[in-house]
Structures are given as structure tokens and as C-alpha cells.
Amino acid sequence: LRLLGAEPLEKEKAIGFLQSLQTGEGGFANDKGTGSNAFTGYTCAAVNALAILGAEPMNREAVISFLGQAQKENGGFGATILSEEPSLDSTFFAVSALSALKVPLERYAGAIDYVLTYERNDGGFGAYPGDKSTLRITFDAIFALNLIGKDPLDKQAAIAFLNGYRKPDGGFGVDEVSDVESTYRAVCALRLLS
Numbered sequence: 001l002r003l004l005g006a007e008p009l010e011k012e013k014a015i016g017f018l019q020s021l022q023t024g025e026g027g028f029a030n031d032k033g034t035g036s037n038a039f040t041g042y043t044c045a046a047v048n049a050l051a052i053l054g055a056e057p058m059n060r061e062a063v064i065s066f067l068g069q070a071q072k073e074n075g076g077f078g079a080t081i082l083s084e085e086p087s088l089d090s091t092f093f094a095v096s097a098l099s100a101l102k103v104p105l106e107r108y109a110g111a112i113d114y115v116l117t118y119e120r121n122d123g124g125f126g127a128y129p130g131d132k133s134t135l136r137i138t139f140d141a142i143f144a145l146n147l148i149g150k151d152p153l154d155k156q157a158a159i160a161f162l163n164g165y166r167k168p169d170g171g172f173g174v175d176e177v178s179d180v181e182s183t184y185r186a187v188c189a190l191r192l193l194s
Helices: 011-020 040-052 060-070 088-100 110-116 135-147 155-163 180-192
Strands: none
Touching (some): 011 040, 040 060, 088 135
């Protein structure tokens, strides 16, 4: 709706719904179901949606605390505060939420080193040590680095990696045919790399 220059009907209800998903942990759950836990991914979506609607979480400091607790010693972020291992996608979600909250990302500088450890020789990024590069994880890494004001170590290799998913019809795809999700990720990442 933002891209269309419109707002949701009953904007205040949408804001209220999103704010109601903040859990006692400080992050956001996906729904109001019993046993719903806060995840960095849902927190990213809720905080960014609230920012688009011109609102903030009910307890901004609790969100920042939740995300801080999700950060691990190596600089990456876990999916929850109880996650033992960080992941690149959770790191992207956390950095995006912190950016939407206008938190100075220098406090989370370790995230840069964490993300860059997953850069591969082919210009892409893998999800875990030893994993091959994927378009989805490369998008997450480039977006997270961009929010922190950084580029991949080998920017030209990253551009070539992304363009490697281009198909004859002009779209991008991870298989033989183009698809909308791959095209979005590739086009957005290429734009972030100028």
C-alpha cells in the first residue's frame, strides 16, 4: 500500500493489531495464538510495518532489549533470545528492525563481521559455514550490510553472482524459469549495490 501511495482502511486498527503482537519478551509474535513466541523475523515485519504506518511499538525499549538479547557473541543474531546459534537471515531481520527503530547500528558492529564471514568466493553468501551461496541468503546479507552502510568485500563478484540468476525473459530464477521472488531479491540487491 505504501508503494501505491495509499494507507490501509482503518489504519489505527492495523496499528493496534501490530502493537498487540508484542510479547513479554519485547519482540513480536506472528499472531495472538497461545504459546506464540517472539522471533526476530516477526519483530522485523511488525516494526517495519509500524514505521510505515507512522507508529512505534508500545514498548520501544523492550524491542531493542529483545534484539540485543538475540545477538550472540560472534555478532550474529538468533531467531529468538533462546537460540543458541545465530543465522544470517535472523541477523538481517534484527538489523532491519533496529534500523527502522533508528537505533545507531554502531552498537551492533559485530554484525558486520558476522555477515562478511559468510561471503563466498563466487560473490554470494551461504547460510552456514560450508554452505553454498544462495540468492535468498545473498539478498539478506547485502540488505543487512547496506543498512549498516557497508558493501560485500567483493562488490563486483556479488553483482556477477546476482546477474547469474538472470533468465532470457528478463526475470531471475533459481531454477530454469524466472519467478517473482527471485526477481525481487536480485533486482533489490543489485540496486543496493548501485
